[in-house]
Amino acid sequence: MSLVTGQIPLVPPRPADRPGERIKVAALGGGHGLSASLSALRRLTPDITAIVTVADDGGSSGRLRAEYDVLPPGDLRMALAALCDDSDWGRTWRDVMQHRFRGTGPVPSSLENHALGNLLIVTLWELLGNPVDGLKWAGALLGARGTVLPMSTTPLTIRGSVRDEVEGDGVSLRQVDGQANLAHASRFGSIQSVEIEPADAPACREALDAIELSDWVVLGPGSWYTSILPHVLLPELRRALESTTANRLLTMNLRTQTRETPGMSAADHLEVFRRYAPDLRIDAVLVDPSVVEDVEEFRAAAARLGATCFFDKVGAATGRAVHSPLRLANAYHDVFTSFCSRDTGSEEP
Template sequence: MNKSSLKVVAIGGGTGLSTMLRGIKKYTSDITAIVTVSDNGGGSGILREEMNMVPPGDIRNCLVALANTEPIMKQLLQYRFKEGTLKGQNFGNLFLAALADLSGNFEKAVQVTSNVLAITGKVLPVTLENVQLYATFEDDTCVEGETQIVDYSKAHHKMITNIRLEPRNPKPAEAVIEAIEEAEMILLGPGSLYTSIVPNLLIDEVAQAIRTSRAQKIYIANMMSQPGETTGFTVENHIEELEKYIGVGTIDTVIVNNENIPEEYLKKYMEDGAHMLSFDAQHPIWKLIKRIEAPLVRINHEKEYIRHNQEKLAEYIFDDF
């Protein structure tokens, strides 16, 4: 099979999705990134509140990840103002906001930006509705807002017992369901379980389309837990939680990291309450799901954080097809 025309749908949000997109665009040109829109923090949150628009940050990151243009254009879309009234605001977010205002349509703004950046594939917000994420924790506290959920988890180290969108079950954006139905490969993750991946699956039509799709469904497991949100979770726990929303037996393959993280970097994560995600090769779930173990660690020595190695990850994704 010619992998360069393979129809791939990648579902998620945050840094994990954009990191993966940079790798997989070297293998196929038919990529659709479906991006969560529950972010309410930082510059995206301000634009969302003041302009009543979809938060642009994660979508902008995916557009830049898939871009095939001059480096200066990518740098411009990622530029963050350092002083004045715009301090902390991102130019790319403002660019998308201006285009949305001019056209009266955020989807058109994304399309125009896609053309400007000559991206590989396309980027779609999962919904255009003004959705808010709510989480209920094991202490019965209900927290509104993605940023607030993350902050509460870190501060109180409480587990999430329920996660939902308001309004309930929003309508998917145009072309989202069609892309999933036509996909030959569906990628879930990497990314925060409850704030990057699950929000997409809280839309019934999206979850149903994934469940009934004939595509190969691959979950890329995180390397580290999220403090509070997934403290104590294993890879198997992540799979079980995802399949609460898309159905048991939906995931075909899971890619897990088997490379050790240097102690000095691991220690920093542990100080924040995170731990490496482990897996049990003898767990019965692996009788139903294929597990691919791969050395996937990439360390940013300057900023001292851990990410997936996008080139290796893409290689293992497409070698399995």
């Protein structure tokens, strides 16, 4: 129902295409980081394919994954919601997809903390028997400005090695299984390495095609070890990223000191990425100058990836460490335009 007129639209509205909108973009990541990039990119083009991590095992997604043996729907739901446009239809369905049930009755609710969008996606999967088809139907219902795909149709598990400090200035390494457990464990130690299981899981075929046919591939922002790196840990996906003729853009986070990356600088993030994907060339790195402590060190790390640095203020005006969709869209536009004009110069922070 339209929140303005109180009437139910017969079809979801489609934004009119404008000249220059037809650039094809594949955006990779998960969670709030991918939502940020999608919210920006949908302001630039309707040809977006979101390729989403499928290793979440916490909260509503983890419960549905365990109970129904399906892909975790949460990050896929967030990507769909981010692609809803700013019309009555889009805003209403975005809120519907993100709505979480909170029981208020005297009896504990089995729906407690489930997101309605997660239940809708799992319903479509059960009815259609195909995760890609289910996401297409969900996108059509929402009027999503783009396509959402899982990075693999096989549920993945993240395993990490966490370095803990012990008494006597010693250290110990312990193995942690599961994304939720790894995020919790990293509060008390630093992640040293990550891997996914099954290590040889097949990538989603449609995702591989989207990477091959895109003009730009955008990775990040997002949790470095659990949202960004899984895409290069999947062999088929990493090879597709290495071989595509698309330009590749890596978007940095607005904070370097997170639960997953304590003590790491912005340059350290790039070095970790290069360690897991040494043959993957990155064309551009977009970073807010506020997170770069040593500009020359950062430029050098980017150069080892083959990348040109673009410094731009992309954080929200509130000062919180969240991306502004409009600022990020403008920054993406500048990067895309720069490469189209063969001018790869960058602005100083």
